[in-house]
Amino acid sequence: MGAFMKLLLLAVCAIWVLPGLAMAGITRHYKFNIVMQNVTRLCQTKSIVTVNGQFPGPRIVAREGDRLLIKVVNKVKHNVTLHWHGVRQLRSGWADGPAYITQCPIQTGQSYVYNFSITGQRGTLFWHAHISWLRATLYGPIVILPKKHVPYPFPQPFKEIPIVFGEWWKADTEKIISQALQSGGTPNISDAFTINGLPGPSYNCSAKDTFKLKVKPGKTYLLRMVNAALNDELFFSIANHSLTVVETDAVYVKPIKTNVVLITPGQTTNVLLKAKSKVPTAIFAIAARPYATGPATFDNTTTIGILEYEQPSSSKIKNRKFPLLKPVLPRFNDTKFSMKFSSKIRSLASAKFPANVPKKVNRRFFFTVGLGLSQCLKNQTCQGPNNTRLAASINNVSFVQPNIALLQAHFFKKSKGVYTTDFPTNPPFKFNYTGTPPKNLLVNSGTKVVVLPFKTNVELVMQDTSIFGAESHPLHLHGFNFFVVGQGIGNFNPKKDRAKFNLVDPAERNTVGVPSGGWVAIRFLADNPGVWFMHCHLEVHTSWGLKMAWIVKDGKRPRQKLPPPPSDLPKC
Numbered sequence: 001m002g003a004f005m006k007l008l009l010l011a012v013c014a015i016w017v018l019p020g021l022a023m024a025g026i027t028r029h030y031k032f033n034i035v036m037q038n039v040t041r042l043c044q045t046k047s048i049v050t051v052n053g054q055f056p057g058p059r060i061v062a063r064e065g066d067r068l069l070i071k072v073v074n075k076v077k078h079n080v081t082l083h084w085h086g087v088r089q090l091r092s093g094w095a096d097g098p099a100y101i102t103q104c105p106i107q108t109g110q111s112y113v114y115n116f117s118i119t120g121q122r123g124t125l126f127w128h129a130h131i132s133w134l135r136a137t138l139y140g141p142i143v144i145l146p147k148k149h150v151p152y153p154f155p156q157p158f159k160e161i162p163i164v165f166g167e168w169w170k171a172d173t174e175k176i177i178s179q180a181l182q183s184g185g186t187p188n189i190s191d192a193f194t195i196n197g198l199p200g201p202s203y204n205c206s207a208k209d210t211f212k213l214k215v216k217p218g219k220t221y222l223l224r225m226v227n228a229a230l231n232d233e234l235f236f237s238i239a240n241h242s243l244t245v246v247e248t249d250a251v252y253v254k255p256i257k258t259n260v261v262l263i264t265p266g267q268t269t270n271v272l273l274k275a276k277s278k279v280p281t282a283i284f285a286i287a288a289r290p291y292a293t294g295p296a297t298f299d300n301t302t303t304i305g306i307l308e309y310e311q312p313s314s315s316k317i318k319n320r321k322f323p324l325l326k327p328v329l330p331r332f333n334d335t336k337f338s339m340k341f342s343s344k345i346r347s348l349a350s351a352k353f354p355a356n357v358p359k360k361v362n363r364r365f366f367f368t369v370g371l372g373l374s375q376c377l378k379n380q381t382c383q384g385p386n387n388t389r390l391a392a393s394i395n396n397v398s399f400v401q402p403n404i405a406l407l408q409a410h411f412f413k414k415s416k417g418v419y420t421t422d423f424p425t426n427p428p429f430k431f432n433y434t435g436t437p438p439k440n441l442l443v444n445s446g447t448k449v450v451v452l453p454f455k456t457n458v459e460l461v462m463q464d465t466s467i468f469g470a471e472s473h474p475l476h477l478h479g480f481n482f483f484v485v486g487q488g489i490g491n492f493n494p495k496k497d498r499a500k501f502n503l504v505d506p507a508e509r510n511t512v513g514v515p516s517g518g519w520v521a522i523r524f525l526a527d528n529p530g531v532w533f534m535h536c537h538l539e540v541h542t543s544w545g546l547k548m549a550w551i552v553k554d555g556k557r558p559r560q561k562l563p564p565p566p567s568d569l570p571k572c
């Protein structure tokens with residue numbers, strides 16, 4: 001056989017073999033040491049909890065189908081857990097991460113290997129701590145590339161750039177939340193927002209900590225955006241450039257051209273940015289500031305990064321100071337924009353990327369979400385009326401964190417004294433949810449869950465309440481993507497509103513904003529056995545109890561059952 005023939009044969013083999021290998025995916029190893037690190041922002045040095053001393057934390061890069069083995073070693077005094085936000089965790093619930101839901105914390109000196117594969121997902125997600133407020137500094141992006149040789153359903157970008165939003169406090173965030181829970185009042189607001197850990201020039205003493213994006217004229221960039229802020233939804237825009245949204249929560253969407261993107265904590269959004277074909281004589285602000293609807297004060301600052309063009313080497317104007325152009329962002333409480341933007345997000349619903357919306361429903365749930373009051377704990381003086389403290393609830397149940405993980409209690413059939421299965425399907429009583437609130441603002445409390453048989457088709461309507469004022473709540477569901485089949489202002493009307501549900505190409509995501517003074521309807525297929533947390537991704541609301549859990553039972557077949565826990569699963 002001639003050398004040419006051998007080469008040809010090799011090439012043919014490679015073509016046949018490679019896709020096979022790509023199908024199986026590879027195993028990627030990461031080591032995450034949780035360590036303290038001194039970081040200076042806004043002219044102040046602060047010791048923060050980090051992964052490997054990096055802030056923001058390291059980027060995880062994988063391909064669809066890969067397995068990840070992430071060894072987390074805790075070298076700080078805090079208890080730690082990490083969550084792989086949006087990863088479906090099919091039959092790997094032990095690796096999901098929310099403290100006291102799927103695992104006990106990794107205590108000082110201990111380690112745990114998060115072991116999971118990424119199945120049927122590609123796009124941007126992120127990882128973050130899932131205990132107390134440690135995610136303020138423990139977070140980083142997860143980039144999931146499509147399988148080898150599989151293109152994007154949009155033009156291949158020249159470069160891909162993570163844009164991770166965060167929220168910065170000068171004070172220790174663990175002190176901030178413990179002080180708030182102690183006093184029963186609202187936690188102190190943040191001092192800055194950040195882009196990839198950098199607040200930018202709109203803050204005092206911060207110009208040197210500015211994120212800069214340098215682009216080449218005519219090229220297209222994929223911005224992989226993550227909102228890792230603790231308590232604020234964000235409007236995002238780049239001066240004089242329009243953006244094209246192509247993916248949300250690691251699901252491709254029908255392209256949407258827009259000047260402004262709204263991104264809630266817990267959401268991820270990929271956008272294409274096309275650089276102008278001619279080098280302009282200006283630099284452009286990349287800006288984000290809150291969409292805020294709640295009654296409490298909020299951090300009303302703007303974080304700014306800079307988009308600049310590479311000047312041709314022949315350029316004589318290279319060192320000239322260009323003006324910084326700023327974008328126009330919606331008003332802080334622009335709920336109209338928010339609802340319009342979310343309604344534009346649609347699944348591709350193509351043959352390759354179908355939208356498998358549950359058409360028939362087995363169980364319907366109606367959950368009210370909002371704030372309320374709770375009795376002050378013994379030995380405390382609380383700031384609320386009649387010595388109460390602020391609380392938040394779903395169907396009037398403010399979730400009480402158990403002392404051992406729910407998943408362990410469920411798996412080993414030791415739920416007695418840990419949780420009860422009577423989470424209400426409907427609010428305890430009807431009232432005008434978006435009108436005048438009831439006189440009694442107290443909430444109930446308990447560790448209550450919903451139990452679902454394997455493969456239940458669930459419809460869930462989440463209704464905002466106006467107790468202490470209407471407010472948008474970004475609800476995040478672990479373990480599933482759901483379809484956002486409808487949303488509206490006012491009280492949900494089952495007859496009128498259900499008839500208008502979009503069962504064709506609704507957005508498929510893991511986090512959705514319950515509109516301020518309105519409702520949102522989602523559907524999902526409960527095909528993943530385990531215990532799945534659902535909570536408001538405004539961390540302050542999670543702290544106040546706006547959270548609950550779903551238990552999805554095993555199916556009959558072996559591949560429908562949750563395997564036993566790994567041997568290194570932390571103990572309480």
Ligand SMILES: *[C@@H]1O[C@H](CO)[C@@H](O)[C@H](O)[C@H]1NC(C)=O
Pocket residue numbers: 036037038047
């Ligand atoms: C942070 O700075 C403090 C005060 O200068 C110092 O004592 C400490 O060792 C530093 N920590 C780290 C992790 O570098």
Ligand SMILES: *[C@@H]1O[C@H](CO)[C@@H](O)[C@H](O)[C@H]1NC(C)=O
Pocket residue numbers: 069113115116563566
């Ligand atoms: C990770 O999980 C897979 C699937 O359960 C298992 O086969 C493998 O042995 C695990 N790897 C480690 C290092 O625990």
Ligand SMILES: *[C@@H]1O[C@H](CO)[C@@H](O)[C@H](O)[C@H]1NC(C)=O
Pocket residue numbers: 171172175176179188
């Ligand atoms: C929160 O703000 C109050 C009022 O400014 C201040 O007294 C308190 O020290 C702050 N808490 C923390 C943890 O910084």
Ligand SMILES: *[C@@H]1O[C@H](CO)[C@@H](O)[C@H](O)[C@H]1NC(C)=O
Pocket residue numbers: 204
């Ligand atoms: C910035 O610093 C100056 C001087 O220290 C101070 O007067 C001003 O109030 C600060 N501005 C903000 C927004 O903190």
Ligand SMILES: *[C@@H]1O[C@H](CO)[C@@H](O)[C@H](O)[C@H]1NC(C)=O
Pocket residue numbers: 240280281282325
């Ligand atoms: C930026 O946009 C403004 C408003 O549309 C326009 O007047 C200006 O010419 C633009 N500048 C550049 C450099 O694109």
Ligand SMILES: *[C@@H]1O[C@H](CO)[C@@H](O)[C@H](O)[C@H]1NC(C)=O
Pocket residue numbers: 300332
């Ligand atoms: C937020 O700040 C902007 C200017 O930066 C101001 O116009 C607006 O009134 C402020 N809004 C609130 C609610 O404080």
Ligand SMILES: *[C@@H]1O[C@H](CO)[C@@H](O)[C@H](O)[C@H]1NC(C)=O
Pocket residue numbers: 333335
């Ligand atoms: C937004 O805030 C402004 C200023 O506080 C207020 O006048 C306006 O009514 C608010 N809009 C909505 C929709 O709440």
Ligand SMILES: *[C@@H]1O[C@H](CO)[C@@H](O)[C@H](O)[C@H]1NC(C)=O
Pocket residue numbers: 378379
């Ligand atoms: C109340 O606080 C006191 C003093 O800190 C303590 O001795 C006592 O046990 C506490 N009582 C309760 C019921 O927590």
Ligand SMILES: *[C@@H]1O[C@H](CO)[C@@H](O)[C@H](O)[C@H]1NC(C)=O
Pocket residue numbers: 385386
């Ligand atoms: C506080 O308690 C008093 C007396 O029981 C009651 O009249 C009042 O309505 C209460 N206030 C609130 C805000 O619940």
Ligand SMILES: *[C@@H]1O[C@H](CO)[C@@H](O)[C@H](O)[C@H]1NC(C)=O
Pocket residue numbers: 432433434435436
């Ligand atoms: C509920 O309250 C809102 C706001 O006050 C009002 O517009 C609406 O008519 C009320 N709905 C019902 C059914 O009473």
Ligand SMILES: *[C@@H]1O[C@H](CO)[C@@H](O)[C@H](O)[C@H]1NC(C)=O
Pocket residue numbers: 396427428429438440441442443444
């Ligand atoms: C919530 O539960 C508390 C305690 O049982 C009760 O007093 C209150 O009326 C309930 N409120 C609503 C809106 O269901």
Ligand SMILES: *[C@@H]1O[C@H](CO)[C@@H](O)[C@H](O)[C@H]1NC(C)=O
Pocket residue numbers: 077078079104105107403571572
């Ligand atoms: C860490 O977690 C363990 C197990 O739940 C608990 O007993 C301990 O009190 C926690 N430590 C801290 C500092 O919260």
